[in-house]
Amino acid sequence: MSKFEQLGLNPAILKAVEDMGFTSPSEVQEKAIPILLQENTDMVALAQTGTGKTAAFGFPLIQKINADKKHTQGLILSPTRELCLQITNELKNYSKYTPGLNTVAIYGGASITDQSKQIQRGAQIIVATPGRMQDMINRRLVDISKIEFCILDEADEMLNMGFFEDITAILSHTPKDKHTWLFSATMPKEVSTIAKKFMRTPVEITVGTKNQGTSNVSHEYYAVNSRDRYSALKRLADANPDIFSVVFCRTKRDTQKVAEQLIEDGYNAAALHGDLSQNQRDLVMKSFRSRQIQMLVATDVAARGIDVDDITHVIHYQLPDEPEVYTHRSGRTGRAGKSGVSMVIVSKSEVRKIKSIERIIKQPFEHKEIPDGMEICRVQLFHLANDIKNTEINHDIDPYLPSIEEVLQDFTKEELIKKVFSVEFTRFFNYYKNSSNLNVNASAGRDDRSSGGDSTRYFINVGAKDDFDWMTLKDFLKATLDLGRDDVSRVDVKDSFSFFNTSSEFSDKVLSTFENFQHHGRRISVEISQDGGGRSSGRSKSRKPRGEFKPREGAGASDGGGRRRSAKPKEGGDKSSSKGKGGSRKKNIESSVNRRKSRRS
Incomplete structure (x- = not known):
């Protein structure tokens, strides 16, 4: 008997799980799924981003839905379009062997008419952003008066984004005897308030400590003068040649400005913020997932729902206003048991905020120095050496080798190595040879x-x-x-x-x-x-x-x-x-x- 079978999942879901390559449930899945399958209860589940929360509520929801009935039985509210689409796609994968079960995404930036038609054809599960859901309710394009389950995913972020009134209005159209499952990464007082207001004696499960960050992420901070913040960002990128990162800014304006500067300076970068159209956002995310973009500069709101594997670094170009938001940001890396790095660029006046975040995530920060130019040159040189070492030989070059050897015949092996590596080394050396020390006294x-x-x-x-x-x-x-x-x-x-x-x-x-x-x-x-x-x-x-x-x-x-x-x-x-x-x-x-x-x- 597989570990997922021990949780009580039906054969249709188990077959989908096998197709997706899942071998063992995560901690939040182990704790939540048996309770939600066996009991008719409300639940508050606290777990960090990237720990498998979607499956934790998705598997029980699919198993409890009656696919023979076409009316809406489950409603999932999520803060952003990206997360809405991500949840919808995952539920469709989980339910692909459950005949007749239909999941529809409702979100802004797409045709409300098309979304309405999808619902009319039958949608047992609706995944929605609060704003578009409220709009469709007001237009009487959706009926949630018979739902049995309501899931609030990333509840802390929805409330942080000011959706409390929308959520209240939406839930007023739902039955009082429904079951509400609240999933969140942190537990600020606003989440406690909504739990008390809309839930009946919920079961609470916690993975790790409340508001604690994942242990797979190491936390570093770099103290610089405010005017050197962008230069520090570039040096951190150059000192990590294989970087695949999300760079967080506080405002849309700063996000756009930093992304444009990075692109102008030759980095593979793009901006992700609320002013982009849905088509633009889709193009940016497609490029990021395919690694055509190495540095995705994003606001906190736009980054919700980014589900991309192997992100190596999260860089906090600016700290968030609320320390709890740091947990969400750093959760973009260190997923699925892999390690990640969370880097914070701070001015001296912000160093005290690091202590506040340490208390929340229950993990220490390491103060590090922005690398100097010569250290970056060394890193880039050895990165090139490893690239050459690991490159597979393309034998299509063989016909050209005699001519190449003739051109290079006067050089020794040592001279050829020096010439090859000088191409990369000289570029970085000329750029960094007169660079200044960006570090300031953080104490x-x-x-x-x-x-x-x-x-x-x-x-x-x-x-x-x-x-x-x-x-x-x-x-x-x-x-x-x-x-x-x-x-x-x-x-x-x-x-x-x-x-x-x-x-x-x-x-x-x-x-x-x-x-x-x-x-x-x-x-x-x-x-x-x-x-x-x-x-x-x-x-x-x-x-x-x-x-x-x-x-x-x-x-x-x-x-x-x-x-x-x-x-x-x-x-x-x-x-x-x-x-x-x-x-x-x-x-x-x-x-x-x-x-x-x-x-x-």
């Missing part, structure tokens, strides 16, 4: 730009009434000023105005950028101010009446793409001017605010 724990006497405080005449919070204003300032994310700090948003800091070296750039600055016809002004006493210096800007203002939108869509390495780019990161004119004046917040009040009145 300081704070970025000098964010504190101390060299930080300048500014007033800007936009605030919460202009639909800003601290994060969106920081993104707007970073994009407008073309600064690194950590170059803008201490963003304090008030009702009709805000404050922010940059390093004093950027003060002239900030003031000159916002001199006569307009956006959507609205004059935006910035002046140096003072927060909590002390001197401030610089030029003041005239203040204009308030008008309607919206934050700058994200970068446009791109179909991504990649190409083979060619020439290397110039070393360096974000550039900004630090020269210019400046004055000085004394001011405090109270007088600034009072003057604004008097002008408005």
Whole structure:
């Protein structure tokens, strides 16, 4: 009797399992499947990404569905289109020997009419993203009033993406006596809330420790100045010639920018974010799965559902806002018992976040140094040697050998080796011979730009009434000023105005950028101010009446793409001017605010 047969699976599913080459169940499958098959219960299952959660709920669901009845009996909600399609494809593989069972995917970016027609033909199982599912319910294109099972997959991510109201609305159309199975990688309080609200005394199973990362992944962090973040990324890629990675950025704008820079610099890269059309996303993922793309630059949301084997590295170009999200990111590598590496590029001000993540994943980080140029040259040289050693001889070259030997007959074996290897070595040597040391002292724990006497405080005449919070204003300032994310700090948003800091070296750039600055016809002004006493210096800007203002939108869509390495780019990161004119004046917040009040009145 096979290990899967011992779980209680029927012959049709066992045959599909055999076809797929599964030999033994994962831990979450061993724990969840017998309970879900033998008991009519709700369940909360906590397990990391890549541990086989889809089969853990998919096998019992297929076995419990009545394929002779055409109405919808099972609903699976997932956060993204990619994950929705992935689950649908896996369920179809699991049920290929179960006659009459039909699984339909419902997601945005595809024809809602076509999806409706598929449901009308009979769909016992629907896999859906919350937004499209709610849309189809509102249009009365789907009936989930008779479902018996509801599965919330990647529940923590759905709630993190703001789908709580959609989930609540969707579940209001389902029977109260249905069984709800909640699968999640982490257990933040939002997941606990939804479990209490929609589930009846659920059975809870946990693989590993709650919120803990997989033991197959080693965690490293590299401390650099913010302006050197991109240069550090390139060096990490060059120091790992066989890299096959996902690079995570916080925003769509940064994702697109980093991917475009990598492509321009000759790396096989592409962007994956929410501004891409479904066709563009499909093309990018197809290229990534076939390894035509080595570095997939993605947002957290877009990366959900990436199920690609043998990802060697996850690189956190920017840390996520929530430490729990780190667990999801690093779970892209180290799958199916294989090892992986999670690399974090941080500024000094972010080093303290590493400790917070260590407490959550219950694993230590190793502080490593960004390799210098000569170390990269050495790595690339020996990588080429191994490539040559492992290359199978193509005997189609045999007819050309006499002519080749004639051309090279004057060289010794040693000279030929030197010439062959000089091609690759010279390219990297010329690029890195004058490279600087990118590493900074991580023990300081704070970025000098964010504190101390060299930080300048500014007033800007936009605030919460202009639909800003601290994060969106920081993104707007970073994009407008073309600064690194950590170059803008201490963003304090008030009702009709805000404050922010940059390093004093950027003060002239900030003031000159916002001199006569307009956006959507609205004059935006910035002046140096003072927060909590002390001197401030610089030029003041005239203040204009308030008008309607919206934050700058994200970068446009791109179909991504990649190409083979060619020439290397110039070393360096974000550039900004630090020269210019400046004055000085004394001011405090109270007088600034009072003057604004008097002008408005």
